[in-house]
Amino acid sequence: MSERGAGWSCRQPGTFQELRPDRRGFSWLSPKVLWRSRNEILAQLFGDPSDQVRRRWVAARRESGADPDFRIRPKVGEAYDFLVIGDTGEGDASQYAVVPGLLKIGEGTAFAVIASDVIYPTGAAGDYDDKFFRPYQDYPAPIYAVPGNHDWYDGLGGFMRVFCDAPALQAERQGFSLSPAGLRGLLWRRPEPIDEDRLAKAGQRRARPGQRAVQPGPYWVMDLPGLLLVGIDTGIRGTIDAGQAAWLRRVSADPRPKILITGKPIYDRNEYHPCPIEGGGTVDDIVRDPAHNYVAAIGGDTHNYQRYPVRVGDRVIQYIVSGGGGAFMHATHTIPRVDAGGVHEDDFKCYPLRGDSLSFYSQLYATRFRMPWLKITPDEGLLLMSRRIGNTPPRPVGTAATHGTTAAPATPPGPVPASPPERCGAPGSAARPARITTRLKLAAAVLGGRPMPFRLPVGRTFHRWFSELSDWDTPPFFKNFLHLSVRDGTLRIRCFAATGCRPQELEPPMEDEVAIPLSPPAAGG
Structure with a gap:
């Protein structure tokens, strides 16, 4: 994991700001935004209706003549490349910062x-212009998707209209009852009406013949040479219905190697989330079945990169979190020493590194709360987290430059000035070796980098509602996306960083890579 990928030495912000329609940020502190997002809490309290609504969408798609197996057959050769991007659509600086590097690495990709x-x-259709069509208007190939929980807050109406060209479902009127469903219905947010003229105008940004794609439904299987890409819809709470499970088992019976694309990761933050199936069983039971020949499972939802190589019998399945495609960064320094699924800490990979995550949050909160004693330099963060986790620092200490609280003024596009980067310490100060002090230990504990009953909010629960405090409008952004290639019987998955800095736009740094042989399952297994 490189210092370039962290972006601490950023002296020249990237050109991504020129792509944005305006400089407005995205705020979860807005009462209007919180109220629009209330379905998450209602689903937790009174049950998730996604399974029932999904069945209606699937029935409507089949009635319209969609492929019965929801199969996509893109035109690709025997060797091909594609991108996977997770959790993209906030429409602010952190989303647009990913675009230049994505276009650079994505040259020649099939989709x-x-x-x-x-x-x-x-997930409202009215938000698709600035959060989908505009940022990806210059990506020349088709874009497919699996929905996340936020796409479901609109009943999946916007998602299905854009990706499946499906008309809205007819509203169902139900009388009030004291059942959980009845109580949920009192406050449940209904889908917004779609302004078809506005959506059609937005769609013109991606209207070139090579960009057009209509997927059959919210879940699908993509038929590729030597590989199946299987996308599932996990609704709001991370489950799938019995009908989708039967479809998943059916398409998984194909002996070709497979990658699962899911809205919720199966391994995340050293925890196991196998994805329950309505009526019993789990998605991971299907993935682990050796006859199904899954080689990887990639999930979004968590806004960083993690990779868990899990041994299942005599093979290894790569379980990957890749949700750093645009939304604010979820901390990695709160991930404990990894042992989930039998994965050894030394085999676990994440971006940003835990030490960079700790340093980022220390500087963010030191600035927001005017508490300078919280500041931890990148080198100090690496040492603190290495001591806590019990591993060798994953990057040589002494290579990271200090990140100030604001980015350098924008300069014209071109090579970065050749001045040497600053070393750890106050901006402009002489380099000093990183060492662990009592102040650093206390700061790390308050930030969640060490065990402590009280800590500042860096976890998922807080960020779901108050991500404004962790939203950063200047580089580095610690975003990521995946480039996957199939060549000569080998699948190669590479994670690239997007920092928002001009040098990383020109040459996006690769932060992780894994090569997976593609072969049919062993006889009898």
Whole structure:
């Protein structure tokens, strides 16, 4: 994991700001945004209706003549490349910062897939212009997607209209009852009416013949040479219905190697989330079945990169979190020493590194709360987290430059000035070796980098509602996307960083890579 990928030495912000329609940010502190997003809480309290609504969408798609197996057959050769981007659609600086590097690395790719949360906060069709069509208007190939929980806050109406060209479902009127469903219905947010003229105008940004794609439904299987790409819809709460499960088992019976694309990761933050199936069983039971020949499972929802190589019998399945495609960064420094699924800490990979995550949050909160004693330099963060986790620092200490609280003024596009980067310490100060002090230990504990009963909010629960405090409008952004290639019987998955800095736009740094042989399952297994 490189210092370039962290972007600490950023002296020249990228050109991504020129792509944005305006400089407005995205705020979860807005009462209007919170109220529009209330379906998450209602689903937790009174049950998730996604399974019932999904069945209606699937029935409507089949009635319209969609492929019965929801199969996509793109035109690709024996060797091909594609992109996977997760949790993209906030429409602010952190989303647009990913675009230049994505276009650079994505040259020649056959298609892209968005894994989870295409549009924040509620998946409404009216938000697709600035959060989907505009940022990806210059990507020349088709884009497919699997929905995330935020796309479901609109009943999946915007998602189905854009990706499946499906008309809205007829509203169902139900009388009030004291059942959980009845109580949920009192406050449940209904889908917004779609302004078809506005949506059609937005769609013109991606109207070139090579960009057009209509997928058959919210879940699908993509038929590729030597590989199946299987996308599932996990609704709001991370489950699938019995009908989707029967479809998943059916398409998984094909002996070809497979990659699962899911809205919720199966391994995340050293925890196991196998994805329950309505009526019993789990999605991971299907993935682990050796006859189904899954080689990887990629999920969004968590806004960073993690990779867990899990041994299942005599093979290894790569379980990947890749949700850093645009939304604010979820901390990695709160991930404990990894042992989930039998994965050894030394085999686990994440971006940003835990030490960079700790340093980022220390500087963010030191600035927001005017508490300078919280500041932890990148080198200090690496040492603190290495001591806590019990591993060797994953990057040589002494290579990271200090990140100030604001980015350098924008300069014209071109090579970065050749001045040497600053070393850890105050901006402009002489380099000093990183060492662990009592102040650093206390700061790390308050920030969640060490065990402590009280800590500042860096976890998922807080960020779901108050991500404004962790939203950063200047580089580095710690975003990521995946480039996947199939060549000569080998699948190669590479994670690229997007920092928002001009040098990384020109040459996006690769932060992780894994090569997977593609072969049929062993006889009898």
